[in-house]
Amino acid sequence: MTGGREHLKKLASGAVGLDVEYTLATGEKTRRVYLDSTASTLRLEVVDEALRRYQPYYSNTHSVLHFGAKLSTQEYRWTHDMVLDFVHADPAVYTAFFVGSGTTAGINRVARTLREKRPDRDVVITSIMEHHSNDLPHRKHFPEVVHVPAEMAQTSIGRIDMGRLAEALEEHGERVNYVALTGVSNVTGIINPIYEVAELAHKYGALIVVDAAQMAAHLPIHTTNAADPARSLDVVVFSGHKIYAPGSPGVVVTRKDLFAELEPQEVGGGMVDDVHINRYLMTSEFPDREEAGTPNICGAIGLAASLYALQRVGMETIADEEREIVERTVKKLAEIDDVIIYGESDCKACERAGAVSFNVRGLDHALTAAALNDYFNISTRNECFCAHPYVREMVTEVLAEEVEDEDELERLAELHRGMVRASFGIYNTLADVDKLAEAVRHIAANKAFYEENYERQKSGDYIHKTFEFEPARLFSVRDTVDHWLSNSRA
Numbered sequence: 001m002t003g004g005r006e007h008l009k010k011l012a013s014g015a016v017g018l019d020v021e022y023t024l025a026t027g028e029k030t031r032r033v034y035l036d037s038t039a040s041t042l043r044l045e046v047v048d049e050a051l052r053r054y055q056p057y058y059s060n061t062h063s064v065l066h067f068g069a070k071l072s073t074q075e076y077r078w079t080h081d082m083v084l085d086f087v088h089a090d091p092a093v094y095t096a097f098f099v100g101s102g103t104t105a106g107i108n109r110v111a112r113t114l115r116e117k118r119p120d121r122d123v124v125i126t127s128i129m130e131h132h133s134n135d136l137p138h139r140k141h142f143p144e145v146v147h148v149p150a151e152m153a154q155t156s157i158g159r160i161d162m163g164r165l166a167e168a169l170e171e172h173g174e175r176v177n178y179v180a181l182t183g184v185s186n187v188t189g190i191i192n193p194i195y196e197v198a199e200l201a202h203k204y205g206a207l208i209v210v211d212a213a214q215m216a217a218h219l220p221i222h223t224t225n226a227a228d229p230a231r232s233l234d235v236v237v238f239s240g241h242k243i244y245a246p247g248s249p250g251v252v253v254t255r256k257d258l259f260a261e262l263e264p265q266e267v268g269g270g271m272v273d274d275v276h277i278n279r280y281l282m283t284s285e286f287p288d289r290e291e292a293g294t295p296n297i298c299g300a301i302g303l304a305a306s307l308y309a310l311q312r313v314g315m316e317t318i319a320d321e322e323r324e325i326v327e328r329t330v331k332k333l334a335e336i337d338d339v340i341i342y343g344e345s346d347c348k349a350c351e352r353a354g355a356v357s358f359n360v361r362g363l364d365h366a367l368t369a370a371a372l373n374d375y376f377n378i379s380t381r382n383e384c385f386c387a388h389p390y391v392r393e394m395v396t397e398v399l400a401e402e403v404e405d406e407d408e409l410e411r412l413a414e415l416h417r418g419m420v421r422a423s424f425g426i427y428n429t430l431a432d433v434d435k436l437a438e439a440v441r442h443i444a445a446n447k448a449f450y451e452e453n454y455e456r457q458k459s460g461d462y463i464h465k466t467f468e469f470e471p472a473r474l475f476s477v478r479d480t481v482d483h484w485l486s487n488s489r490a
């Protein structure tokens with residue numbers, strides 16, 4: 001085994017919560033299979049270790065006077081270098097800065113800034129595949145947002161339609177500020193050709209903003225392309241909680257010139273050189289300009305620890321390992337009668353990373369997900385994953401094979417809007433995939449049993465008629481504090 005694969009094995013087996021057990025509707029107690037990493041990954045033990053060892057020295061940054069402040073400031077600075085290195089961004093050209101509440105905060109900041117920076121370019125092109133976080137910020141800050149559809153032709157169903165993207169760029173030309181595109185769909189796991197899109201957008205003077213919320217944990221990112229600058233990315237945004245770190249620091253990697261010579265969107269301490277009662281002088285230094293206030297120091301350190309650990313493995317190695325898991329999932333689910341897989345199922349022609357969404361024909365997605373949890377201890381997620389237009393389109397595409405009447409098609413698409421998503425992290429194994437396939441096979445073959453045992457709620461969720469899960473028996477913050485206060489000595 002190479003060094004990278006050896007490290008990967010260690011990191012994977014040390015994921016926190018991998019061995020947690022729950023009691024099921026059958027009365028059995030089993031190990032949970034976590035297939036919800038697209039929402040948030042489990043944390044890595046090495047990240048907890050880095051944070052634990054840092055805690056005694058914890059101090060605010062923005063000072064190098066006392067020992068703790070020196071150490072914190074130095075390590076916090078390093079987290080930025082680590083981010084740039086991880087996404088292969090040339091530090092002479094790019095900066096990285098942290099924002100609150102994940103990718104969402106990052107994309108909002110980018111939209112506001114680029115609107116101000118390039119006011120004559122008042123159109124954003126995005127795709128129908130996007131998470132609402134890579135759609136609504138553009139709608140809020142720009143008068144016009146164009147949504148390019150996903151391809152529906154065989155061999156690439158679900159990937160951005162490059163022909164339609166080229167048409168949109170041609171039509172809106174010099175008005176296009178940027179193309180905002182996800183690297184990997186959070187619904188189907190389908191990978192978009194972001195470097196090709198960059199090249200195309202740049203021909204029109206448009207920028208490319210990549211939502212790497214899903215991509216970062218699964219594929220290498222090459223922000224700078226020195227050999228072919230047209231294929232470089234202008235802005236890349238992602239979140240700590242989707243790449244094995246605790247909390248949700250968002251991180252923006254951007255060309256510095258795009259944020260320079262503007263008043264930053266957020267102002268306060270830490271980003272000014274001098275303040276008088278009637279004026280203030282902002283620093284020209286990156287990333288300080290973009291990080292007003294006390295930063296989320298522990299969040300940044302946790303994220304950087306994870307990035308460094310993944311870098312020691314090598315993202316190519318991780319992508320190779322995970323490809324096998326995703327391909328096996330598609331293959332195994334496709335073998336089950338009555339299972340619909342969304343998006344192109346030829347993973348060689350149209351690559352996926354990290355996620356596969358499906359439905360059992362005739363069963364509500366919420367019931368399938370509830371049964372997977374309560375009877376098989378498999379944690380998945382259902383509904384529309386904050387990507388309503390794409391889910392509607394993918395569901396309609398499948399229904400259209402069976403229903404000809406347009407009104408009926410629309411009614412059914414609305415009724416069946418939602419999917420079950422199985423998603424993966426470095427800790428998942430082929431055995432997890434086999435367990436999922438076995439469980440889905442059982443559910444598909446015994447629909448009446450599952451329907452009888454659940455009641456549908458107004459919210460659309462399904463609750464088991466007799467089995468109840470009581471979270472507080474496992475953990476509550478109050479009990480933990482009460483217990484500590486009763487059992488610790490002063």
Ligand SMILES: Cc1ncc(COP(=O)(O)O)c(C=O)c1O
Pocket residue numbers: 038039101102103104105131133134182184185186211213214239248
């Ligand atoms: C593709 C994509 N973009 C953006 C987001 C939003 O990320 P966050 O919740 O970290 O703000 C998500 C979250 O699921 C996502 O999957």
